[in-house]
Amino acid sequence: MEFDLSWILLGLPVAFALGWIASRLDLRQLRIENRQAPKAYFKGLNYLLNEQQDQAIDAFIEAVQKDPDTSELHFALGNLFRRRGEYERAVRVHEHLLSRADLSQKDRDRAQHALAQDFLKAGLLDRAEDALRKLDGTRYQEQAWLTLLSLHERARDWAQAAAIAGRLQTAGQADFSARQAHYLCEQAADALNKKHDPSKARQLLQQAIDQSPGAARPRIQLAGLLAGHDDWHGAFEQLAKLEHHAPQAMPLVASELVRIGHASGQLARGRQLLERSYALTPAVDVADALVQADVSAGVPLSEAREGYVRHMTQEPSLIAAGRWLSHEPFAKEGAHPAVQRSIEHAARPLARYRCAACGFEAQGYFWQCPGCQAWESFPPRRIEEL
């Protein structure tokens, strides 16, 4: 490849000349700004560049006192400190802004909002809550409510969470009715387990059912409560209603349906219900419950377990294979435990539930994901079936 050197020889002086002119223009601009801006800015900036944050902030505060229109600088500084994890300083900046009498209402709200962020990031949740509550009536109101909602959820203060969700619902933010049902269920669980007040728990669950007829959890929880008090018939009715109101939840209660159906003398009805559910969605938990129902009805296990084979012809399933194998007589009897153990080991991760929002996996089903705090983000099916 050949270069034309004459272009470079010509071009270099031109580039130098252009650069020189540009630098003169920059200097002139800087001199004009220098005359206009208070010295305290540059002092502050210098301190900041030298990582002397305390002196820098003092210089900036001085600059602001001399020039009341520099609230923008304060906001920038406050955000900077928060982002650096220097929450105490961020709070100082924002509290200073709030203490100023000349601040516009708009900037006052903005400072209040920034202060709430400082407390949140610093983990001072009580103070964050106070700061957020002061944002009522401002343009940050709904954002503040959403943050308060997650704070109350984290603190498991369900009554407060319900109050905020109600306000958000009225403000037309989104539909919070499903979440309200969870709050009532949580309160019911607290009433039952902490306060030993089953009638209060029952009343809360009934309220949840009335408010959200399509929610599965209140009916499942109510069935558990009734079964715990030997009201087998009432418990069975609650689970049976899921077929119409929340059919997707049937795999979660399939085994319980057999147990309660057996205790209430309605095993045959329970089995029919499971068959209908299985015809719609062949879930492995429902297949398993059908085998249990047959065994409960007196069918010999060697016959009943054919239900697992039926399931495997529909859906290949290591979980079903393991269950079927556990009762299969082996020609080589000694090999059975090792093979059985291997299949179970391979099937165990497949039998977990997985959050669709964050991927968190758990052996048991969660209504609220412990990983990402989302509600009902776990599909009611095992990982193998997803």
Ligand SMILES: [Zn+2]
């Ligand atoms: Zn999650």
